[in-house]
Amino acid sequence: MSLDSSVGVQRKLTRKEQRQADSKTRLSSPAASAFAVLIAVVWTIPTAGLLITSFRPSGDVRKSGWWTAFANPSFTLDNYVDVFGTSNVANSFFNSFIITIPAVLIPIMLALLAAYAFAWIDFKGRSFLFAFVFALQIVPIQVTLIPLLSQYVQWGLDGTYWTVWLSHTIFGLPLAIFLLHNFMKEIPRSLIEAARVDGAGHVRVFFQVLMPLLVPAIASFAIFQFLWVWNDLLVALVFAGPEYSPITRVIATLAGSFGSRWYLLAAGAFVSMVVPMVVFFSLQRYFVRGMLAGGVKG
Amino acid sequence: MMWLLKPETLPEKLAVMVVAILLFAVVMGLVLAVVDRPRLPKWVPVAGYLGPALLLITFGLLWPGMLTIRNSFYDHTGNTFVGWDNFAVIFTDEAFLIVIRNTLLWVALVPTLATALGLVYAVLVDRTRVEKFAKTLIFLPMAISMVGASIIWKFVYEYRDPGVRGDLPQIGLLNQIVVWMGGEPQQWLLIPPANTFMLIIVMIWIQAGFAMTVLSAAIKAIPDETIEAAKVDGAMGLRLFFFITVPSVRPAIIVVLTTIAMGTLKAFDIVYTMAAGGNFDTSIIANEFYTQSFNQNQQNIGAALAVLLFVMVVPIVVYNVRQMRISEGER
Structure with a gap:
């Protein structure tokens, strides 16, 4: 899967009208339509149910299912006020931002430089090193956690933001280098060479010629890394101290300790x-463009 | 300077973040300034551009990975070599065998069902007027964290004791549906082996959107002439689907299957959040690794489980790469 599938998406847009004209031949049977609607419903209802629950008064949540809220509607913001007040949700919400922002910016910058070297500087051992980076993409992070943690403990840095940033940066790098390298390779060689002939050093080529063209690619990876870091639980559990935990970890803990207090858990x-x-x-x-370019991290 | 390591207030925390970003920018700026001067030997810019990333990858992936492989052959103190003992425990102990069985169930069911649903749905909504909206509905779970998805589904599975007279209301949707249909409400997450399937459903729910998006793009890339020719020959509906659509997007199907399989093997959050870390026979390798390493203090077993996870991922990747090579050769 390289860029050709996104080309397919673009080509489809120009033919949209024509394709819509013959759409009737494809989704003709009522059974097929019903099945599509069924999938859409099953995929939506669970989220909607919890969302409605998060706005219902706590007494109602305990006594009746969220579907009864349509018959006797009664909604409130109290659950959100409560959850910010009674637990460290607010604190961890800010922690999530503090963890995520550097953990997105730093790997992007490092990966851009590495991808540039792989794509546009000729040197011995280039394909070997690139294969090395590509191969490390598949290492499950579980394999690395305990040795990394003991190293951080030795340095006296365990439980701080610093190790969380460092870990997320490392885990994001192989995919980032691979993705950005793929995009960088698409830029015509003549553009780079023209700039080099004009006497531009690597740094100027990089910032003035390549960066503007790479904005969509950078955006794609940035979204991936953002969602991955924000939604992460495992790295946070292993490396973040309790007072620096992101919201996922706090919510996962609440799922165990709140038991049946669903009004708080939902909010x-x-x-x-x-x-x-x-x-x-x-x-x-x-996001879709990055996904089609082969960027998915487990 | 303690606040740089242990900030206490929000302003301090924000300051630490800004310091970290600035520090990084200054270091990288210095490196670039040094390597960009003219007439340096070629390895200097290469080292400047590649060095930081390679250094971090070596420090954070390669080296710890090798240490973990080593530790999987030592006892929990890390000093006594025990050969294959840790693996022998995993493959003979009854509790671990259940973990392995569950992992195999996950990795067999999640990729196939998520891909099948994603493919069917992509075909069904393709070229309809509501296509974009319909796709967003399925795609949305991809943006939600697995923790969030786990809570959403834990609520669906929620059980309430119906009481002596059996008329206390259910608040979980699944049990309410069971009651409406005249059945007995169940504690879905406490009954093995049904609970493992309940957790698998959550992962399918998350992954189907990915399958649908990639396969939808592949379907749109099928040349119109191919479809037209098949229609002229009388292929419609299911025949069109099985004889034209599926073979045409086969490379994409393989990429989707293998990608989801890898993601499934490494998925930790669902079991941790929904089943309190793998109670009631729900644990899978990715999760048992955490339990053994950080709760049971059995780092040796944890290391062996991590290595086992890695060993299971490798053939999937190799297969994926090989298939990509083949389909690139076909073009």
Whole structure:
């Protein structure tokens, strides 16, 4: 999967009308339509149910299912006020931002430089090193956690933001280098060479010629890394101290300790989901493009 | 300077973040300034551009990975060599065998069902007027964290004791549906082996959007002439689907299957959040690794489980790369 599938998406747009004209031949049977609607419903209802629950008074949540809220509607923001007040949700919400912003910026910068070297500087051992980076993409992070943690403990840095940033940067790098290298390779060689002939050093070529062309690619990876870091649980559990934990970890803990206090858990869950959802809806185009370019991290 | 390591207030925390970003920018700026001077030997710019990333990858992936492989052959103190003992425990102990069985169930069911659903859905909504909206609905779970998805589904599975007279209301949707249909509400997450399937459903729910997006792009890339020719020959509906669409997007299907399989093997969050870290026979390798390493203090077993996870990922990747090579050769 390289860039050709996104080319396919673009070509489709120009033919949209024609394709819509013959759409009737494809989705003709009512059974097929019903099946599509069924999938859409099953995929939507669980989220909607929890969302409605998060706005229902706590007494109602305990006594009746969320579907009864349509018959006797009664909604409140109390659950959100409560969840910010009674637990460290607010604190961890800010921690998530503090963890995520550097953990997105730093790997992008490092990966851009490495991808540039792989794509546009000729040197011995280039393909070997690139294969090395590509191969390390598949290492499950579980394999690295314990030795990394003991190293951080030795340095006296364990439980701080610093090790969380460092770990996320390392885990994001192989995919970032691979993705950005793929995009960089697409830029015509003549552009780079023209700039080099004009006497531009690598740094000028990089910042003035390549960077502007790479904005969509950078955006794609940035969204991936943002969602990955924001939504991460494992790295946070292993490396972040309790007072520096992101919201995912706090919510996962609440799922165990809140037991049946669903009014709080529902509100907390949506507090943790609102930021990735906003990012996702506003930048969906870039997200899809990155995914089609082969960027998915497990 | 303690606040740089242990900031206490929000302004301090923000300051630490800004310091970290500035520090990084200054260091990188210095490196670039040094390597960009003219007439340096070629390895200097290469080292400047590649060095930081390679150094971090070596420090954070390669080296710890090798240490973990070593530790999987030592006891929990890390000093006594025990050969294959840790692996022998994993493959003979009854509890671990259940973990392995669950992992195999996950990795067999999640990729196939998520891909099948994604493919069917992509075909069904393709070229319809609501295509974009319909796709967003399925795609949305991709943006939600696995923790969030786990809580969403834990609520679906929620059980309430119906009481002596059996008329106390259910608040979980699944049990309410069971009651509506005249059945008995169940504690879905406590009954093995049904609970493992309940967790698998959550992962399918998350991954189907990825399958649908990639396969939808592949379907749109099928040349119109191919479809037209098949229609002229009388292929419609299911025949068109099985004899034209599926073979045409086969390379994309393989990429999707293998990618989801790898993601499934490494997925940790669902079992941790929904089943309290793998209670009631729900644990999978990615999760058992965490339990053994950080709760049971059995780092040797944890290391062996991590290595096992790695060993399971490798053939999937090799297969994926090989298939990509083949399909590139075909073009």
